[in-house]
Amino acid sequence: MNDMVSAKRRYRIASVPGDGIGPEVIAAGLEVLEVLAERAGTFAIDVEHYDWGSERYRKTGAFMPGDALELLKKFDAIYFGAVGAPDIPDHVTLWGLRLPICQRLDQYANIRPTRIFPGVTSPLRGVEEGDLDWLIIRENSEGEYSGHGGRAHIGLPEEVATETSIFTRRGVERIMRFAFSEAQKRPRKLLTVVTKSNAQRHGLVLWDQIAAEVSKDFPDVTWDKELVDAMTFRMVAKPKSIDTVVATNLHADILSDLAAALAGSLGIAPTGNVDPERRFPSMFEPIHGSAFDITGKGIANPVASFWTASLMLEHLGEAAAAKVLLAAVEQVCAAGILTPDLGGNATTADVTRAVCDALRGSNFAPKDEEISAA
Numbered sequence: 591m592n593d594m595v596s597a598k599r600r601y602r603i604a605s606v607p608g609d610g611i612g613p614e615v616i617a618a619g620l621e622v623l624e625v626l627a628e629r630a631g632t633f634a635i636d637v638e639h640y641d642w643g644s645e646r647y648r649k650t651g652a653f654m655p656g657d658a659l660e661l662l663k664k665f666d667a668i669y670f671g672a673v674g675a676p677d678i679p680d681h682v683t684l685w686g687l688r689l690p691i692c693q694r695l696d697q698y699a700n701i702r703p704t705r706i707f708p709g710v711t712s713p714l715r716g717v718e719e720g721d722l723d724w725l726i727i728r729e730n731s732e733g734e735y736s737g738h739g740g741r742a743h744i745g746l747p748e749e750v751a752t753e754t755s756i757f758t759r760r761g762v763e764r765i766m767r768f769a770f771s772e773a774q775k776r777p778r779k780l781l782t783v784v785t786k787s788n789a790q791r792h793g794l795v796l797w798d799q800i801a802a803e804v805s806k807d808f809p810d811v812t813w814d815k816e817l818v819d820a821m822t823f824r825m826v827a828k829p830k831s832i833d834t835v836v837a838t839n840l841h842a843d844i845l846s847d848l849a850a851a852l853a854g855s856l857g858i859a860p861t862g863n864v865d866p867e868r869r870f871p872s873m874f875e876p877i878h879g880s881a882f883d884i885t886g887k888g889i890a891n892p893v894a895s896f897w898t899a900s901l902m903l904e905h906l907g908e909a910a911a912a913k914v915l916l917a918a919v920e921q922v923c924a925a926g927i928l929t930p931d932l933g934g935n936a937t938t939a940d941v942t943r944a945v946c947d948a949l950r951g952s953n954f955a956p957k958d959e960e961i962s963a964a
Contacts, residue, residue: 599633601906604665604871608643608687610880611890612671618942619669619895622915623903625946630911638665642687644675653686659694667902668873671895672880685737688875692730693737695870697863698761699768700728700842701901702877704849707858707893708924710932714829714852722829724849725772728842729765730863732756733793735839757793757838762800768866769836770808776834781813784821784837784845797838821845825852850877855931857891860898862905874902888937891929893919896945918948 605620607613620637627634640661642654653673655661662668673687674680691697705723706712712722738754766783773781783801787794798815805813816824818841824831825848837845850859856878863873876894884890896919903912922944928934929941936944 598631599908601633601635601666602664603635603637603902604662604668605637605639606642606668606687607639607671608673608880609645609675609683610672610882610885611878612643612673612880614885614888614890614938615876615892615895616669616671618892618938619899621942622892622896622945622949623899625949626903626911626915629949630908630914633908633911637669643673644678644683647678647683647686653683654690659691662691662695662871665871666906667871669899669902670873670875672875672878674880674882676882689735689737691873692863695865695873696731697865697870697872698729698731699765699864699866700730701772701862701864702726702728702842702846702849703860703897703901704846704853706853708920709926709928710854710858710923712852712854714826717829717852722853724829724832725776725834726842726846726849727765727769727772727834727836728846729761729837729839731839732758732761733839755790755793755838755840757796759796759800762797763804765836766801766804767807769834770804770811770813773811773813773834774808778833779811780833781811782821782832782835783813783815784818784835784841785815786818786841788817794838801836818845822848825849846877855891856894857929857931858893858897860894860901862898862901864905872902872905874898874905888939889930890938891931892938892941892945893923893929914949915945918945921948
């Protein structure tokens with residue numbers, strides 16, 4: 591028995607639940623992962639918990655310790671909840687925890703899949719399951735969120751604030767190559783490059799130029815270009831025309847929230863902040879934020895954290911287990927076990943319990959040897 595346990599693939603996961611509903615949904619995700627690992631029998635997850643977040647900031651003046659990034663480097667992945675509190679300015683929380691991790695660990699590719707789950711109704715008229723199945727790829731290391739700029743003459747009539755967007759050839763080329771590669775893996779092999787080069791005539795003209803250059807190395811990928819304002823219309827009016835999307839840090843941030851709403855709720859939307867070269871651990875998080883309006887009520891939707899966990903498993907090489915987890919989530923949604931954000935009356939615990947029961951059951955899962963095939 592000991593030999594069997596030691597033969598399992600073991601993954602070290604740093605759990606950073608953070609603020610608001612973060613601890614609730616991350617706890618639910620870890621519960622589901624534990625059941626899935628037991629069901630598969632071929633891998634195990636060793637979790638270390640970190641209390642980094644707004645409460646720590648109030649006590650110490652810092653969201654995380656000075657050696658936090660070195661601590662994180664020893665893990666295979668990071669499972670992150672949310673950061674933000676009503677009494678702390680959002681820019682303080684974002685730059686105090688999440689963005690330093692993404693930037694310093696060079697998690698330059700942010701992946702945000704979106705689709706309509708069985709049993710979930712899109713607010714779009716006439717759009718059903720299968721009509722909206724997108725992968726939005728966000729440049730995650732520079733662009734509009736580079737952090738360059740400042741303020742001068744504070745409080746005076748001549749006060750000035752600057753926020754500099756930075757687009758480097760290296761940064762743009764690597765996200766374009768990643769996006770074309772991901773599009774190439776999907777059945778439609780279709781990529782839309784989102785831009786605003788008609789108004790941003792330097793950085794996003796470079797963005798467009800590099801997209802055209804990189805496209806030559808992917809002749810089997812069909813690609814088009816869309817201005818970001820026109821893209822919002824296309825997402826609503828012509829969702830079937832979209833498959834894979836690549837956009838800048840700011841544009842993809844906004845478009846992916848719209849995508850989640852069109853798929854039913856922010857509560858189902860996952861994110862992976864990925865270092866494709868695997869030099870550093872990647873970080874996986876639901877995108878719904880801290881949601882203090884429902885914190886502690888037991889109604890937070892854990893589906894985003896489950897889908898996020900599936901992305902994390904896929905990144906770790908457990909593709910079959912990731913597929914089984916997502917299938918369990920789809921089964922539960924199809925059964926109408928939905929939290930209030932999706933029009934249901936289930937609690938966080940109800941949905942978590944149902945997904946765990948689905949994973950333990952035999953009516954949906956492939957045989958154990960298929961689960962272990964990753």
